Amino acid sequence: MSSLNIDTATAHTAKAIAVFDIDGVIRDVSGSYRRAVADTVEHFTAAAYRPTAEDIDQLKSEGCWNNDWQASQELIYRYFETQGQTRSQLALSYDELVDFFQRRYRGADLENPDQWDGYISQEAILAEQVYFAQLSHDQVAWGFFSGATQGSASYILERRIGLRQPVLVAMEDAPGKPDPTGLLKTVTLIEQQGILPGLPVVYAGDTVADMQTVQAAQAQKGDRRWLAVGILPPHVQHAADYAATYRQKLQAAGAAIVLENITQLTARLIHQLI
Structure with a gap:
């Protein structure tokens, strides 16, 4: 081509x-980016909440959550808000969130596509x-x-x-x-x-x-x-x-x-x- x-x-x-x-x-x-979103939210809520496909779709239907790292962060925030905590109370590192997400999605070697064995390979x-x-x-x-x-x-x-x-x-x-x-x-x-x-x-x-x-x-x-x-x-x-x-x-x-x-x-x- x-x-x-x-x-x-x-x-x-x-x-x-x-x-x-x-x-x-x-x-x-559905089995890669969205799975990584669910994994990330589950991890940063200490396994208290794992969003369903419908939960992720509902968030994305708002029209402003195209970035899956930000979508993961937002779902985490919203979960803790239902538990009576404010966003300012949470010590959520965006960089740590992105790193966790990428290791699920790409695999252990984030920079070498020849070695990507995460969800992306499937x-x-x-x-x-x-x-x-x-x-x-x-x-x-x-x-x-x-x-x-x-x-x-x-x-x-x-x-x-x-x-x-x-x-x-x-x-x-x-x-x-x-x-x-x-x-x-x-x-x-x-x-x-x-x-x-x-x-x-x-x-x-x-x-x-x-x-x-x-x-x-x-x-x-x-x-x-x-x-x-x-x-x-x-x-x-x-x-x-x-x-x-x-x-x-x-x-x-x-x-x-x-x-x-x-x-x-x-x-x-x-x-x-x-």
Whole structure:
């Protein structure tokens, strides 16, 4: 896969840009990031509270907890508040929390991807290289904007899927969602590959914050069309009622359409949406 996300000979004829969130969209994080959240909260509450998937979803539905380290911290704070303690009373070290989380997620060696044997090594991939190659062939340029760290996101995109230097804006590169800065930056990087400016942008994500990010981008850069596409993450699809409720939350937050798998977002559907 070329580092250019669309063939250079047809770059000037691209008709749309697709930007993808990663967690819950490109990879299943129910047994990795979310498991690490639960482990972290359980550890720092001395095993008094382990959040369920529904607890984590409820927090994320507020639209401001895309960062899983901060989400873990917030769940810990809220638990102790139910026990009559204030946040100022707690001696909770954020750095220690992050370190514990990362050792569960990445493994004992935090810096060497070749040695990562934590939860990240077990993540199911939800889109293969051929999917992105087909988008390029069908004149859709693409890239990634994720709240994951650069290391984690690159591990999945390059090592697990086999993409070569894809456009990626990660946690270290932009403010957290729903701030649209990262999405706007991703689009700019894609356009720098020779794509015509001003093309419609589709952003696919699995959280309320993802949908709100698109609305914020539209408000800031209304000279082009922005569309939010909701993706139901795998963990919500085990129960029809829960999936329906999750779908409704994404739609209420601005999703133009909600799909069950990212590979349903074909170039044909993208062209229909725009």
